[in-house]
Amino acid sequence: MNYEEAKNKFISTWGSLGTLWGINKAMAQIHALLLISPDPLSMEEIMEELQISRGNTSMNLRQLIDWGIVFKENKMGERKEYFTSEKDVQELSRQIAKERSRRELKPTIKVLKDVSNIKEDGTAKTEELIKQTKALHDMADTLDIMMNKVIGQDHNWITKTLVKLIK
Amino acid sequence: MNYEEAKNKFISTWGSLGTLWGINKAMAQIHALLLISPDPLSMEEIMEELQISRGNTSMNLRQLIDWGIVFKENKMGERKEYFTSEKDVQELSRQIAKERSRRELKPTIKVLKDVSNIKEDGTAKTEELIKQTKALHDMADTLDIMMNKVIGQDHNWITKTLVKLIK
DNA sequence: TTTAATTTTCAATATTTTTTGAAAGTTTGG
DNA sequence: CCAAACTTTCAAAAAATATTGAAAATTAAA
CATH class of the missing domain: 1.10.10.10 (Winged helix-like DNA-binding domain superfamily/Winged helix DNA-binding domain)
Structure with missing residues (x-):
């Protein structure tokens, strides 16, 4: 080539x-x-x-x-x-993560929070809706934090250490 | 609501x-x-x-x-x-990460590897192409490992600990 | 078997997203 | 201020993607 x-x-x-x-x-x-x-x-x-x-x-x-x-x-x-x-891929991934968080994750997190806060009415379907949206909310929140902190900050060593640890 | x-x-x-x-x-x-x-x-x-x-x-x-x-x-x-x-969001995210890795990341990693392996010819443009695709390859590779290992495995504690650490 | 219930396939259609290109807008040197 | 160089805007066209629905295929009960 x-x-x-x-x-x-x-x-x-x-x-x-x-x-x-x-x-x-x-x-x-x-x-x-x-x-x-x-x-x-x-x-x-x-x-x-x-x-x-x-x-x-x-x-x-x-x-x-x-x-x-x-x-x-x-x-x-x-x-x-x-x-x-931007030539520094670290900085590049940081910007992309930030943008994706802003446009995709943040609005979803808000909806999940609202939906999971409706009040119980004793029915199984309502219980299931609350349970699952709560679980998704926690997950989305964790993902958002990781995107903005792990990928974002300059502590590239965390990534490196982590990758070595689990590879 | x-x-x-x-x-x-x-x-x-x-x-x-x-x-x-x-x-x-x-x-x-x-x-x-x-x-x-x-x-x-x-x-x-x-x-x-x-x-x-x-x-x-x-x-x-x-x-x-x-x-x-x-x-x-x-x-x-x-x-x-x-x-x-699948009701377990942990398992859900694992499956999604796996699928996305297979369909998106893996093929890209291959191309980046191939492109970054072309031989030097002393020109600045070739040097830049190799340098940047190598950097992207490393990043994509790290991301792939993280997706398949951190999100994938059952060691949810890593995630939790990490999030607490950096929040 | 045969038949009726159910699911799958896929060409046609509809929708969404991207791209074009020419007109309108902006900037700067003279 | 004018005009040339350049950039932006946006309605229309093209391309990509998703959806429909009816015919074909499959399944299983009788």
Whole structure:
């Protein structure tokens, strides 16, 4: 596999993985491209490389910037904007975990809390609803804490130690 | 919020969460319904409750069974099949983690491994590609181990201890 | 067997999500 | 201020995904 093949394989794989994670293909591919590009790229270059439209590129770049994993850069003497991605995968996973927690976990936790707090009425179905939503609430809460703390903080040693311990 | 409202809220929330996690709405809602139902339900009952077609119900039930989180049951003297879900959320998360690892993480890890193994050619772009895909490979590998070991095994105490430690 | 109950399959349809591209908006050098 | 360079917006089109429903397949009771 040469450079060109490897690059394409990486970009397209990252793109499909993104889809599976609720991130659209263009967004994931732009990210992949910037991640392996040694220098910042302009919008034109991204469009050209990935064969996607200007509008698509613009919207997805903006979203990546919102997520905090892509940054704008300006080259002196140039009017065009250039883009570059967060290169530290630790920081990357932290941002992604944060975003997913905010968009997916937090709202679910709220609903589970509300639902599990309805009052008992002595019926089996109500009891089951409360029991199961409570259990899910605890789980979601634990997962949320882990995502925001374990993955988030800089104590990468916890991860490493843990992995060695259980591998 | 009364029982009926709480139930509907739970089912529809679980349904949208599913979508976000790459599980379709019907599948997630069927699962939610079975999870809070004290007794096994027939296909008719599921269709009726969720207002979905027979085909849809059949296909998604089958997938839930494949995932190992829903089971068939037979009532004596009855021809119809009844369905019930895994009620232990610990076991549930284990099955889901396993399935997601198999379908999402494992193939990605393989590609990252292949891509990061292309040979150096002295150019900056090749160096960057190798460096970043190696880093992602390590991360994906760690995540995979954690999903299959920490969430998977029965040592729930690790989770609990860890959460207390870092909360 | 035969038949009736039940489940599965899958082409057609509907829905949702993504992408396009051209018009509108913004920024900056002259 | 004007005009060129560039970016954003968003309605329409395309693509991807999910759902339907009726025909085919399966199962088991009679």
